[in-house]
Amino acid sequence: MWKSARSGAALLCAALLASACGGGEQAGGTDAQPGEKVTLSYGVWDATQQAVMQELAAEFTKTHPDVTVNVQLTPWADYWTKMKAAVTGGAAPDVFWMNGPNFQLYASNGVIKPIEEQVDTSVYPKALVDLYTYEGKLYGLPKDMDTVGVWYNKTLFDQAKVKYPADDWTWADFKESAAKLTDPDKGVYAVGAELTSFQEYQYNTIYQAGGHVISPDGKKSGYDDPKTIQGLKFWTDLIAAKQSPDLKTMTDTAPLQLFEAGKLAMYWGGSWNVAEFGKNDYTKDKVDVAPLPKGEKQATIIHGVANVVSAKTEHPAEALELVKFLGSKPAADILGKKGPIPAYNGTQNDWVAAHPEWKLQTFLDSVAYAVPYPVSKNTAAWQEAELTHLTKAWTGEVPVEKAAADLAAGMNDLLAKE
Amino acid sequence: MTTTAGTRPPRSSAGAAHAAKRRGPRTEALWGYAFIAPTGLGLAVFYLWPVLQTAYFSFTEWGAFGGHTWVGLENYTRLIADPEVGRAMLNTLMYTALGLIGIPVAIVFAALMNRQGLRGVSVYRTAFFLPVVTMPVAVAMLWRWLYNGDYGLVNQVLSIAGIDGPNWIADPATAMYALVVVGIWSSVGYNLIIFLAGMQGIPKELYEAASMDGAGRVRQFFRITLPMLSPTAFFISIVSVIGSLQLFDLVFVMTGSGQSARANPAYSRLQTVVQLFYERAFVTNDRGYAAAIVIALLVLIAALTVAQFRLQRKWVHYV
Numbered sequence A: 001m002w003k004s005a006r007s008g009a010a011l012l013c014a015a016l017l018a019s020a021c022g023g024g025e026q027a028g029g030t031d032a033q034p035g036e037k038v039t040l041s042y043g044v045w046d047a048t049q050q051a052v053m054q055e056l057a058a059e060f061t062k063t064h065p066d067v068t069v070n071v072q073l074t075p076w077a078d079y080w081t082k083m084k085a086a087v088t089g090g091a092a093p094d095v096f097w098m099n100g101p102n103f104q105l106y107a108s109n110g111v112i113k114p115i116e117e118q119v120d121t122s123v124y125p126k127a128l129v130d131l132y133t134y135e136g137k138l139y140g141l142p143k144d145m146d147t148v149g150v151w152y153n154k155t156l157f158d159q160a161k162v163k164y165p166a167d168d169w170t171w172a173d174f175k176e177s178a179a180k181l182t183d184p185d186k187g188v189y190a191v192g193a194e195l196t197s198f199q200e201y202q203y204n205t206i207y208q209a210g211g212h213v214i215s216p217d218g219k220k221s222g223y224d225d226p227k228t229i230q231g232l233k234f235w236t237d238l239i240a241a242k243q244s245p246d247l248k249t250m251t252d253t254a255p256l257q258l259f260e261a262g263k264l265a266m267y268w269g270g271s272w273n274v275a276e277f278g279k280n281d282y283t284k285d286k287v288d289v290a291p292l293p294k295g296e297k298q299a300t301i302i303h304g305v306a307n308v309v310s311a312k313t314e315h316p317a318e319a320l321e322l323v324k325f326l327g328s329k330p331a332a333d334i335l336g337k338k339g340p341i342p343a344y345n346g347t348q349n350d351w352v353a354a355h356p357e358w359k360l361q362t363f364l365d366s367v368a369y370a371v372p373y374p375v376s377k378n379t380a381a382w383q384e385a386e387l388t389h390l391t392k393a394w395t396g397e398v399p400v401e402k403a404a405a406d407l408a409a410g411m412n413d414l415l416a417k418e
Numbered sequence B: 001m002t003t004t005a006g007t008r009p010p011r012s013s014a015g016a017a018h019a020a021k022r023r024g025p026r027t028e029a030l031w032g033y034a035f036i037a038p039t040g041l042g043l044a045v046f047y048l049w050p051v052l053q054t055a056y057f058s059f060t061e062w063g064a065f066g067g068h069t070w071v072g073l074e075n076y077t078r079l080i081a082d083p084e085v086g087r088a089m090l091n092t093l094m095y096t097a098l099g100l101i102g103i104p105v106a107i108v109f110a111a112l113m114n115r116q117g118l119r120g121v122s123v124y125r126t127a128f129f130l131p132v133v134t135m136p137v138a139v140a141m142l143w144r145w146l147y148n149g150d151y152g153l154v155n156q157v158l159s160i161a162g163i164d165g166p167n168w169i170a171d172p173a174t175a176m177y178a179l180v181v182v183g184i185w186s187s188v189g190y191n192l193i194i195f196l197a198g199m200q201g202i203p204k205e206l207y208e209a210a211s212m213d214g215a216g217r218v219r220q221f222f223r224i225t226l227p228m229l230s231p232t233a234f235f236i237s238i239v240s241v242i243g244s245l246q247l248f249d250l251v252f253v254m255t256g257s258g259q260s261a262r263a264n265p266a267y268s269r270l271q272t273v274v275q276l277f278y279e280r281a282f283v284t285n286d287r288g289y290a291a292a293i294v295i296a297l298l299v300l301i302a303a304l305t306v307a308q309f310r311l312q313r314k315w316v317h318y319v
Helices: A004-014 A047-063 A076-088 A100-108 A124-129 A155-158 A171-181 A204-207 A226-240 A248-254 A255-260 A273-279 A316-326 A327-337 A348-353 A361-369 A379-395 A400-417 B010-014 B016-021 B023-057 B074-079 B083-099 B102-113 B121-133 B136-144 B153-160 B174-199 B203-212 B215-243 B250-253 B256-265 B272-283 B287-315
Strands: A037-043 A066-075 A095-098 A139-143 A149-154 A190-191 A265-269 A287-290 A298-300 A306-309 A370-372 B059-063 B069-070
Touching: A004 A047, A004 A124, A037 A047, A037 A139, A037 A171, A037 A306, A037 A316, A047 A316, A047 A327, A047 B287, A066 A316, A066 B069, A076 A361, A076 B153, A100 A379, A124 A370, A139 A316, A139 B016, A149 A155, A149 A361, A155 A265, A171 A190, A171 A265, A171 A287, A204 A298, A226 A361, A226 A379, A226 A400, A255 A265, A265 A273, A265 A287, A265 A361, A287 A361, A306 B272, A316 A327, A316 A370, A327 A348, A379 B272, B023 B059, B059 B287, B074 B083, B074 B287, B083 B215, B083 B272, B083 B287, B102 B121, B102 B215, B121 B136, B121 B174, B136 B153, B136 B250, B174 B215, B174 B250, B215 B287, B250 B272, B272 B287
Parallel strands: A037 A066, A037 A095, A190 A265, A298 A370
Antiparallel strands: A095 A306, A139 A306, A149 A265, A149 A287, B059 B069
């Protein structure tokens, strides 16, 4: 087993021109022995990326002829439920996609392998490297990244005679535009204060207000910080002023649908919305994107998917090679043409160039002040608490301060149990 | 429940010594067991064993990826103090109770369809039965659209009458009723078919005798049809109560699937016990507690079913 892995590594070193495999020479000078054939399973959740993942898998096999990669697609809705069952049953894919909210759960339970060898992480945004580092060890190499911006409907801005958002706009500018853009007669709202998508809404304004969601050591909730509450009020004030639909309306019809029907002038969304808005006939030539407005600070949430190796894989060496390849520049170049923003610095130009009509550079520029997606060991538990408590603030049933205090208490209880 | 007459075990009929001499009945019993073995085995492996395991897990605490430690009654003490469990129980009982309205509805439709000389019965039957064969998820999606507060068909129709309808599924005041309507709509077809079969089993002579005695159609319905249907109604009531108590898919999809359901302002009125179980088991990685929740539900179902069997003496007429 070990021997075949080593000869496999030697083989790929010979074939691979990339410098990532520099230590190859001393691993074994022998010529390519026809090694044992290895098949790696690779778990992914995004159907729109399935084709490009298969292309990357084929590319990997070109340089590692003994290794075939079998891309296994599980739709997002079932991905984590299935993954948990597979890991519990010892049948997890050798390599799979990991996200921020789930990462520490997997790392702290030892079901994914830390990357023991030295890799150059300076080529990825630091926030993403930090996201996939647990107790000082790196577990995954970032594959893609996303940040948040304000998508806006140019037609509605023109009709209301409001200037398009400037790159350096502030909360005050945002509120001023919001008031002008709201038109009850036409059923047009400035923005939808979405409750269910913290990554695009609350987390951004919380950090912009100078607040925080969770303490850096992941032990205390930040929801009792008055500045965090400011970040929440940003949204509830919009609902109170009827510049955003109320929660009932947004429960029935999601803000994304309202935006695509011309009922919302602005939509806080991610770089991943590019695909959606490019396909939609209504939004295709009516929207553009601006950076998030600046509060006390400038902030946007950054997140990205990483590739990780299962702790129980039978082929750890090959699996690590695959992860390294998927995090390499050649892989990022392929990904950037067809998929989301590659995480590898300097490979994002193709992604920006794909839609010259939009200022997509915005999403890349905002990496400079991006804040990592807040997580802890059992993120899902307190994410549920966020919804339970903040729903009451969003409907106006309970003042924001009270809901936030209750949430902080509940979240601290959950964090204490981790 | 009832066994066919004549195949009693030999012990009770002839005594052990006698049976030992005559090999016949004993091999017959063995054959009997052999025939029920596949079903019995299936039940044991796929129902009984998981139930026992779940009962055991309800006394443990689970890691996210397996591995558990014994915590005694901790899950149950937590369950009693958890306001969410109480609320989910109440919601579930409310849905179950309101769902029983579906029984008289089905009887009325069945009676209307059972009339002599009614044309196109099979068309009606198919129409009523369609929701039953439609996937609950599809039903829930469809109704979600119908109930949409701003663009839904229900409110469009109401607006013709000058009524400004609410956000049916997102408004705490209407959500439960809106849900019950969908529940009844999707089960009425099944109940109707059973009732129709029950009605066709009622001897014609009873009606003939009644009309000779001068009883009108309405009176016949209340004095003959209803009492004669009571065993069928009892069966339907048992099945639908158990089904309602296990409600999940409809609420899961209609409230806004997955975790976003909690952002529905009416969630506290809609959350059912099984949904809470799902959240604890699959969302927040709290499987021991989730097991305790379903065991509590099992006890509730058993209690309600026993109560119904007790109460049937008061209203079910067996001929």
